[in-house]
Amino acid sequence: MCGIIGYIGRRDAIPVLIKGLEHLEYRGYDSAGIACLNSSTSSNFFIAKEKGKLSELKSQLTKNLPHMHVGIGHTRWATHGEPSKLNAHPHLGEKGRIALVHNGIVENYAELKDELKRKGHHFKSKTDTEVAAHLIEYYYHGDLREAIRKAVRRMRGFFAFVVISRDEPNRLFACKRSNPLVIGVSAHEHFVASDISALLPYTKKVIYLEDDELVELQENTVTITQLGNGRRIQKKVSEVNWNVDQAQKGGFKHFMLKEIHEQPRVLAETLKKRIVDHDIEFDTLDSKIERSLANAKKVFIVSCGTAYHAGMVARYMFEEYVRIPTEVHVSSEFRYADPIIDKGDIVVLITQSGETADTLAALREAKQKGALTLAIVNVVGSTIAREADAVIYTHAGPEIGVASTKAYLAQLVTVALFVIKLGLLRKKISRSVLSKLIDAVEKLPYQLSEVLKQEPDIRRAARKFFRKKNFLYLGRGYNFPTALEGALKLKEITYAHAHGYAAGEMKHGPIALIDSEQLVVCLAPHSKTYEKMISNIEEIHARRGIIISIATSKDQTVSRLSRLVFWIPKTLELFSPILTVVPLQLFAYYVAILNSRDVDQPRNLAKSVTVE
Numbered sequence: 211m212c213g214i215i216g217y218i219g220r221r222d223a224i225p226v227l228i229k230g231l232e233h234l235e236y237r238g239y240d241s242a243g244i245a246c247l248n249s250s251t252s253s254n255f256f257i258a259k260e261k262g263k264l265s266e267l268k269s270q271l272t273k274n275l276p277h278m279h280v281g282i283g284h285t286r287w288a289t290h291g292e293p294s295k296l297n298a299h300p301h302l303g304e305k306g307r308i309a310l311v312h313n314g315i316v317e318n319y320a321e322l323k324d325e326l327k328r329k330g331h332h333f334k335s336k337t338d339t340e341v342a343a344h345l346i347e348y349y350y351h352g353d354l355r356e357a358i359r360k361a362v363r364r365m366r367g368f369f370a371f372v373v374i375s376r377d378e379p380n381r382l383f384a385c386k387r388s389n390p391l392v393i394g395v396s397a398h399e400h401f402v403a404s405d406i407s408a409l410l411p412y413t414k415k416v417i418y419l420e421d422d423e424l425v426e427l428q429e430n431t432v433t434i435t436q437l438g439n440g441r442r443i444q445k446k447v448s449e450v451n452w453n454v455d456q457a458q459k460g461g462f463k464h465f466m467l468k469e470i471h472e473q474p475r476v477l478a479e480t481l482k483k484r485i486v487d488h489d490i491e492f493d494t495l496d497s498k499i500e501r502s503l504a505n506a507k508k509v510f511i512v513s514c515g516t517a518y519h520a521g522m523v524a525r526y527m528f529e530e531y532v533r534i535p536t537e538v539h540v541s542s543e544f545r546y547a548d549p550i551i552d553k554g555d556i557v558v559l560i561t562q563s564g565e566t567a568d569t570l571a572a573l574r575e576a577k578q579k580g581a582l583t584l585a586i587v588n589v590v591g592s593t594i595a596r597e598a599d600a601v602i603y604t605h606a607g608p609e610i611g612v613a614s615t616k617a618y619l620a621q622l623v624t625v626a627l628f629v630i631k632l633g634l635l636r637k638k639i640s641r642s643v644l645s646k647l648i649d650a651v652e653k654l655p656y657q658l659s660e661v662l663k664q665e666p667d668i669r670r671a672a673r674k675f676f677r678k679k680n681f682l683y684l685g686r687g688y689n690f691p692t693a694l695e696g697a698l699k700l701k702e703i704t705y706a707h708a709h710g711y712a713a714g715e716m717k718h719g720p721i722a723l724i725d726s727e728q729l730v731v732c733l734a735p736h737s738k739t740y741e742k743m744i745s746n747i748e749e750i751h752a753r754r755g756i757i758i759s760i761a762t763s764k765d766q767t768v769s770r771l772s773r774l775v776f777w778i779p780k781t782l783e784l785f786s787p788i789l790t791v792v793p794l795q796l797f798a799y800y801v802a803i804l805n806s807r808d809v810d811q812p813r814n815l816a817k818s819v820t821v822e
């Protein structure tokens with residue numbers, strides 16, 4: 211979490227940093243700050259910081275701004291030290307010669323701080339980052355590269371740093387361990403940032419920095435060395451195919467709403483890319499990897515949050531269509547559980563950002579245990595995408611809203627297509643079943659557009675119920691994860707309590723909640739467990755609960771029992787979560803708006819969770 215950026219070149223650095231931070235703000239918004247230098251003269255830093263969102267910092271930076279060519283910027287998700295101006299980055303060393311921004315945690319900061327205090331250093335903030343700035347400055351004797359190398363050798367934890375010194379104003383340094391950094395390359399200027407969205411307004415040419423690499427940027431040069439031994443490294447420049455418009459709101463009030471509406475297009479583009487001549491293709495998998503994946507004895511799916519819900523849906527798909535025993539785990543549990551993984555097992559990591567700390571740790575654990583790892587990732591070139599043995603990209607485009615919507619949908623459809631591919635390779639899916647699956651999947655973009663047409667009805671439903679503080683979401687089978695996802699969307703952006711439950715478990719406890727005030731969202735599309743779900747709805751109805759259902763078009767039974775119904779067109783059960791989740795995304799969105807919540811930047815959250 212936290213977004214960091216650095217710039218060196220001929221432009222005015224302040225607007226470049228601010229624009230970059232706008233694109234990184236989804237990573238944290240507790241405070242923001244910049245530090246800049248004039249590259250031609252040695253002078254003190256120009257520093258501006260503010261508590262709260264970037265808009266607070268921007269409102270400070272209105273007039274008489276100095277013209278600077280080098281700078282670093284930060285948008286914070288607080289770990290050490292409360293959100294405040296004092297704890298806001300950039301932080302300076304003892305004598306103010308070094309300025310630094312940081313994403314990550316220096317785990318041994320307390321002992322380093324004590325040591326530096328004994329040497330006469332004074333600290334202004336409660337952050338681990340200030341300790342890093344002091345330590346680098348402590349080792350600084352005119353060569354910033356050497357100082358960073360020496361200081362980093364003393365640090366434990368994970369980090370990405372961007373560092374400048376007022377004594378060497380024509381050099382900017384950045385290094386990383388675990389947390390992401392991408393270098394933007396352009397004529398007479400260079401950039402470095404936590405992710406490519408901050409670079410897109412200026413360049414599509416990027417270099418991905420690996421762990422324990424240190425980059426020195428000057429106006430016309432990029433020099434990368436190993437942090438440990440200082441050896442020079444040559445790296446390739448890649449071209450990214452995202453464009454800057456994809457990271458704008460495009461006329462919508464919020465990124466989340468825009469991203470919900472983008473979903474039919476995301477589906478259509480995924481299908482167009484993957485379905486070729488009635489077969490399924492993954493450009494990033496060669497036939498050897500595909501065979502190894504298909505021969506797996508067991509599949510572990512590991513992910514967090516919304517991506518975990520996609521993993522739960524994936525488990526039903528794997529077991530039904532590939533007939534491989536499949537387990538699904540939350541990354542933070544998996545990594546510490548000493549999972550029993552054999553050679554020949556595959557571990558599938560699902561992640562939008564490709565940077566989630568627990569998922570990355572789970573990937574490393576799985577590799578160490580000899581599993582074949584496959585990452586299903588949205589952000590091209592992200593750490594998990596690069597470290598996994600194989601990768602499939604979900605190609606949803608940049609997702610900026612903190613609450614995941616289109617990335618979830620892209621995960622669901624990509625996993626479905628991957629499962630079909632493996633089912634074919636393992637001969638568990640016949641050509642006639644394949645035809646049915648492809649016919650059904652190809653209808654999804656249009657069907658999703660039909661679901662979205664109910665937006666005015668969903669807004670009206672939100673208006674009726676937005677004051678409620680407790681919501682229960684129930685589903686079975688493929689739509690049990692949808693119940694969890696619907697509840698997660700609601701709680702993260704509205705702050706109301708929402709609980710997702712397996713409908714069959716209702717009798718074992720949650721039924722005690724039902725009275726005439728309790729709102730229950732029931733997922734009841736046609737499925738193997740449809741009749742069981744109807745029985746659950748009857749039970750809630752008998753206790754006068756308020757039922758909002760998601761059901762297959764024209765279902766009179768559900769209609770009779772429910773206060774409101776949102777409809778999905780008929781589809782195969784495995785694809786139904788792709789349609790049923792969308793009314794729940796919209797419902798959460800409108801409940802949040804009516805409660806005046808900050809939908810794109812809900813409190814305490816950040817888009818990519820790069821700390822444990």
Ligand code: F6R
Nearest residue numbers: 515516517561562563566613614
């Ligand atoms: C919820 C949400 C989070 C993420 C989770 C994993 O709307 O976005 O729950 O799904 O933090 O993130 P990724 O997919 O980047 O690993």
